Each structure stands twice: as C-alpha cells, then as structure tokens.
Amino acid sequence: MIKDDVVLGKDVKIYQPDLVNLYGCTIGDETSIGAFVEIRKGVVIGARVKIQAFCIIPEGVIIEDEVFLGPHIAFTNDRFPRAVNPDGSRMSETDWQLEKTLVKRRASIGGGVTIVGGITIGEGSMVAAGAVVTKDVPDYTLVAGMPARAVRRIDE
Numbered sequence: 001m002i003k004d005d006v007v008l009g010k011d012v013k014i015y016q017p018d019l020v021n022l023y024g025c026t027i028g029d030e031t032s033i034g035a036f037v038e039i040r041k042g043v044v045i046g047a048r049v050k051i052q053a054f055c056i057i058p059e060g061v062i063i064e065d066e067v068f069l070g071p072h073i074a075f076t077n078d079r080f081p082r083a084v085n086p087d088g089s090r091m092s093e094t095d096w097q098l099e100k101t102l103v104k105r106r107a108s109i110g111g112g113v114t115i116v117g118g119i120t121i122g123e124g125s126m127v128a129a130g131a132v133v134t135k136d137v138p139d140y141t142l143v144a145g146m147p148a149r150a151v152r153r154i155d156e
Helices: none
Strands: 061-063 101-103 141-144 149-153
Parallel strands (some): 061 101
C-alpha cells in the first residue's frame, strides 16, 4: 500500500505496488523498489537508489543518491528496544530515543544485513552480505562479519 502522504520523485519504479508498505516518506527520482518493502514516515530516499525485496526502513533513516540495498536488509532505530516501561505500561513514541542512520552516496549493502541505528555508512562503501553493522563505516571501505569489521579499502 502506498499512502497519500508519500512523495514520489520522477520515474520511480515500484515493481509490485500492492506488495509494499510506504507511508510518510520521500522517494527520489528514478529509484526502484522491489516487493515486500516497508518504508516508514520521515524516511528520505535519494535519487537512483535500488531497493531489493524485503527491506525494512524505519523512521530516522536517510539514504543518499545511488545507493544499492540488497534483499532482506533490516535497519533498526532503537538501541534498547522494549515493549513496556519499567512500570509495565506500554511504551509510546515519547518513551524511547530515535537513533538516526545515514547511508551516504553510492554505498552498497548486501543481502541479509542488519544495521543498528545511530550510525553512518560511508560514501562508496560496501557492506558484505549477512553482516551486522554496529559502528560507522568509513568512506570507500568494505566491511564484513558479525559485528562488521573493515576488510579493505575500496578504490574511489
């Protein structure tokens, strides 16, 4: 479902509009979105981004231009998630701290990656499939593993 409050740029390609959940987000020109993708309120996606199937992009995420997101990527936005407060009351939006994440221009993130909120993935960097990213990734660096660690520098 694509809600009325979604801002779509020019020539955005959503392969199966009935199989996505987009609300309150902004999608840049010429971006493509696969099936079973959820993009939540306040998310900003740049131009010419490729988002593969089954990606979850919650509040607090900004993705710059020309980024590749492989299938089954999960971004998080809360380092200490809980369902209830210490008194047992259900948590509301005011009971937790939003952790913002930035994915810089031309980064590539492989399939099955988990990205902990509050980090920056550097320009032109690559995250290997299956990695768990818990710290900032420098520009033009390949990271891999759980937790992700720098493997080598990538030529610009």
